[in-house]
Amino acid sequence: MTAALAGSAQGGRAELSDLKVIAFDVFGTVVDWHTGIAAEAERLLPGVDGSAFALAWRAGYQPAMKSVMERMAGEAGHSGGFTLLDELHMSILERVLHDFGQTDIDPAIKRELNRAWHRLPAWPDAVAGLTRLKKKYIICTLSNGNIGLLTEMAKGAGLPWDCVLSAEVFKAYKPDPRTYLGVAAVFDVAPGHVMLAAAHHDDLAAARACGLKTGYIERPSEFGGARPKDVSPQPDNSLHARDIGALADLLGC
């Protein structure tokens, strides 16, 4: 249950005394998508380089969401054309399979592979860290994953969320302000009573611009052990923690 501090508060710790909700980014922050997708790709597509396949699939994620949001912004209704991440994942998968020369894959195999995102393994510290934080705070997801994906993932990995919030609830993907402000609205608190915890500085910067507190979680091997990520602290974050256990330490849980 103890986790060494890898970083320290970047200032503003006193301001955290009225924190009520911690919303977690999920892919990369709470679960290890690279390991999970690479293993499932190698299992279902014999001979494929699982790590390269996982990286290519994930690389299609931001452009796919951007495309949906641009289309929605061009429409009157704004939320009518919202697309679930399961569907975006499938359309990206089709292209990646083509790029990897996997042109004759059974549709049932494609569906099973697409649902690998529902079965991702938690980082080793996640369940214990979240369990500690849950005693003091409301803990929820704030992910671009759809609710079904996040719920099945939580059930499989034992993630003890108080509730599952998602782009699907707000009909907008991060970094749209509606997602960060939506968490505060759901719990009827000011944005400053919510912290986003994430392994991605761009996500945290967008949350901070909405008035949320931010907690950076180091995940140096998010892209695989062979591609270590720079996890240097950035001074604007409220907290910087090696992992979720260390975040619980910093918050006195």
Next chain:
Amino acid sequence: MTAALAGSAQGGRAELSDLKVIAFDVFGTVVDWHTGIAAEAERLLPGVDGSAFALAWRAGYQPAMKSVMERMAGEAGHSGGFTLLDELHMSILERVLHDFGQTDIDPAIKRELNRAWHRLPAWPDAVAGLTRLKKKYIICTLSNGNIGLLTEMAKGAGLPWDCVLSAEVFKAYKPDPRTYLGVAAVFDVAPGHVMLAAAHHDDLAAARACGLKTGYIERPSEFGGARPKDVSPQPDNSLHARDIGALADLLGC
């Protein structure tokens, strides 16, 4: 962990072999709103008849939702005017306070009383029954309560939901088909793989019309011990159970 059977399968038990999700109505089915609201009314409004106050407040619930849905149906956007139950509860509360001659109540007391719906006690069988069902099924709420209300209630009462679904997610209240079909869509299953469990036959009938399975939960004292409710079985329900533990028995959990 054992709960005696109070009813029996009303047919179609074999059809339940492919059940994947059980969505629970919450007020009356999982939590005891009458006891909870009566106690909080008596605590915060000395001299008031808590039971009568709770019944009057709850009686305003269906008309308030109907009014919002009629207004939304008259608008172009359809979901733009959706109102959270917390807000509906507050506007009903203002009227009930007036009717009970409580015309000089501090706004902070009103807010605390309104949040009594977030603090409702679970029926004694709920936590153990849900914990058993959760091992075999995805268990979620399907309530007209807002997400924040349901999440805080779950945290207070220890309700182990896999996820919190609500009218707020679907921007429509039960018995609108979008809510029942929305649960199936969230989990990407056919409506027949979802059961609604509820203590109210009208809710169950609306779910059944959408193709869901239905489980009736007896709550004879939903309106207080002095006003026993008819909990006779209705043959169209897939299952009839005395409580949530009995539902787990019937489903072999």
